[in-house]
Amino acid sequence: MTASAPSLIFFFLALSALSSICNGAESTSSGLAMNFYKESCPQAEDIIREQVKLLYKRHKNTAFSWLRNLFHDCAVQSCDASLLLDSTRKTLSEKETDRSFGMRNFRYLEDIKDAVERECPGVVSCADILVLSARDGIIALGGPYIPLKTGRRDGKKSRSDVLEQYLPDHNESISSVLDKFATIGIDIPGVVALLGAHSVGRTHCVKLVHRLYPEVDPSLNPDHVPHMMKKCPDSIPDPKAVQYVRNDRGTPMKLDNNYYLNILDNKGLLLVDHQLAHDPRTRPFVKKMAQSQDYFFTHFSRAIALLSENNPLTGEQGEVRHHCNLANRHHSDE
Numbered sequence: 001m002t003a004s005a006p007s008l009i010f011f012f013l014a015l016s017a018l019s020s021i022c023n024g025a026e027s028t029s030s031g032l033a034m035n036f037y038k039e040s041c042p043q044a045e046d047i048i049r050e051q052v053k054l055l056y057k058r059h060k061n062t063a064f065s066w067l068r069n070l071f072h073d074c075a076v077q078s079c080d081a082s083l084l085l086d087s088t089r090k091t092l093s094e095k096e097t098d099r100s101f102g103m104r105n106f107r108y109l110e111d112i113k114d115a116v117e118r119e120c121p122g123v124v125s126c127a128d129i130l131v132l133s134a135r136d137g138i139i140a141l142g143g144p145y146i147p148l149k150t151g152r153r154d155g156k157k158s159r160s161d162v163l164e165q166y167l168p169d170h171n172e173s174i175s176s177v178l179d180k181f182a183t184i185g186i187d188i189p190g191v192v193a194l195l196g197a198h199s200v201g202r203t204h205c206v207k208l209v210h211r212l213y214p215e216v217d218p219s220l221n222p223d224h225v226p227h228m229m230k231k232c233p234d235s236i237p238d239p240k241a242v243q244y245v246r247n248d249r250g251t252p253m254k255l256d257n258n259y260y261l262n263i264l265d266n267k268g269l270l271l272v273d274h275q276l277a278h279d280p281r282t283r284p285f286v287k288k289m290a291q292s293q294d295y296f297f298t299h300f301s302r303a304i305a306l307l308s309e310n311n312p313l314t315g316e317q318g319e320v321r322h323h324c325n326l327a328n329r330h331h332s333d334e
């Protein structure tokens with residue numbers, strides 16, 4: 001038994017090397033592939049693209065949500081659509097934790113799922129719909145087209161218990177942010193590019209007021225403070241009131257490199273945004289991205305692809321959910 005173990009290992013290594021050669025360039029060791037549904041549901045990617053476009057026409061902010069979903073799902077251990085699950089009697093869902101504050105439009109993701117289910121019931125995972133909707137949302141916002149692999153399966157449970165460990169917070173140090181992204185293979189320019197997502201959307205006052213009250217953070221651009229104070233007049237914002245500041249006042253609906261100009265001008269809303277422009281490890285990349293949209297898009301595309309491939313469930317792992325907010329029922333659970 002012990003004597004045969006090394007040769008057994010060698011055998012499996014050789015086998016997996018062989019199979020990756022046979023599958024050619026389209027497949028990776030992750031088990032994901034370009035156009036994974038080309039036989040099982042050839043229209044899948046077109047249906048998702050059409051739905052994202054339709055929803056964007058009606059509600060522009062859906063595109064922000066698709067982009068933010070990718071971060072909140074994939075950065076927490078795996079792109080497995082665990083973010084989309086509802087709470088159960090036993091567990092609080094990720095989307096209901098404090099860290100998902102402000103996330104919206106989940107019900108419209110169900111519309112995309114329903115459209116896909118009508119054509120190909122039970123085939124396309126919510127994890128892939130989440131990733132592809134982010135890709136199409138990026139295009140709606142004027143960002144680059146990013147080819148992304150598919151073949152992810154859906155997880156069966158929420159990962160809210162480990163969320164804090166994986167998901168960087170608004171006031172975290174750059175060291176800690178870089179560490180967290182490094183564990184999923186995203187390097188410094190990749191992190192700087194991903195934060196460029198804060199070139200669209202909004203930030204609620206609860207995440208900002210500590211930079212305004214009791215004293216104004218002296219590192220904030222004084223020209224930006226009156227606007228922030230007007231939008232967030234109370235030091236303890238009413239949690240029921242929808243009070244927020246737009247992330248990028250200049251081009252709020254465009255995914256562009258204006259974010260980098262803002263943060264270099266000390267108009268970054270979150271502490272992490274501000275620090276990104278001032279930490280010696282990240283500042284050189286912030287400057288380059290402020291100068292060149294192409295440079296930003298190149299690194300953004302690369303980093304989004306890496307994020308989307310973080311530790312997916314593939315093959316027989318997990319399941320393909322019927323509804324994105326509910327794990328399928330299994331006899332053992334009842």
Ligand code: HEM
Binds near residue numbers: 169171
């Ligand atoms: C250190 C990492 C990050 C932190 C601490 C962070 C934190 C935040 C916070 C606090 C908000 C405001 C939410 C609200 O008040 O409604 C926000 C908004 C947003 N974030 Fe991030 N974020 C990070 C990285 C990312 C990444 C990597 C992406 C996508 C690739 C992203 C996409 C977005 C988008 C699109 C919004 C606007 C959402 C909307 O308007 O609905 N963020 N982020």
Ligand SMILES: *[C@@H]1O[C@H](CO)[C@@H](O)[C@H](O)[C@H]1NC(C)=O
Binds near residue numbers: 169171
């Ligand atoms: C960061 O902000 C949260 C509230 O959003 C707070 O609970 C936490 O203590 C803060 N962490 C640091 C390191 O300041």
